[in-house]
Amino acid sequence: MKELKQRSTCPVSTALDILGDKWSLLILRDMVFAGKSTYGEFVQSAEKIATNVLADRLAVLESQGILSKSVASDKKSKFTYRLTEKGVDTIPIIIALVQWGSKHGSTVVDPGLMEELEAGKDAAVERYQRLAREKALA
């Protein structure tokens, strides 16, 4: 397991020590909103993550118990990454980022998601968490 440097015992700080890099939360976003689960799918994202960085981030997220890695059902040369409960618990963070980004950035937002968020953020969070848990069991 890769040892993590903790800057302090503040919860915000420890959360950022794990998730506060340039890519981790974008990988989690792809899992939550795009249903991605493989290395090959993550590589294809719009933001163009470098393959060595992706491999490193996946290893850290797995070692931190945020996602689990298992051999895919169809091929044994393929791996499936799924959110653990600790990973599912990051969804409120990601939703908060969606809201801030869509309000203040020059962004293109899925209208369906926007509508759902306006109708009620907590309900949206719970729905995506439920979906992620269902996937994890599949």
Place this chain on the structure above:
Amino acid sequence: MKELKQRSTCPVSTALDILGDKWSLLILRDMVFAGKSTYGEFVQSAEKIATNVLADRLAVLESQGILSKSVASDKKSKFTYRLTEKGVDTIPIIIALVQWGSKHGSTVVDPGLMEELEAGKDAAVERYQRLAREKALA
């Protein structure tokens, strides 16, 4: 001003392009929870930010309209940083990080804040946003 590199038009991505570095959200945390407002106060945080990085982050956050800089009321060699409305809107992100960090990290959490969050997250968010707006007017 400093031009920001945008990786994509996804709201999560654009939010992280601005806030997703090692220090910005910790500076905002200090403003929201510790009521800090000056360079000297930010430097003293438990996580020990380097002074050049602090200066750079403050400049970026100001140029992005997340905080405003003004001469302090007492001394003109002192500056006061305050959250703008765009900055106040980051509070839900910070609260989400507090919740995740306190649930999953080895952290020390203010019991009063924990209790308030358990009683209702939205109410806590609104209270801290109200406090930040009051400060901004002072």
Place this chain on the structure above:
DNA sequence: ATAAATTACTTGCTTTTTGCAAGTAAAAGG
């Protein structure tokens, strides 16, 4: 059976970001 394609990486090198220690400069206080 074998050659080509898929899948998930690794390796070596460059660039960017962060970290560290010291120095500067204007203003305030004694």
Place this chain on the structure above:
DNA sequence: CCTTTTACTTGCAAAAAGCAAGTAATTTAT
């Protein structure tokens, strides 16, 4: 004045991220 406060800047080292290419175990196609 002379010292302290306040907010930085500078120069260099270390760590993280970016880029292009290469490797290796399957899996599919011929």
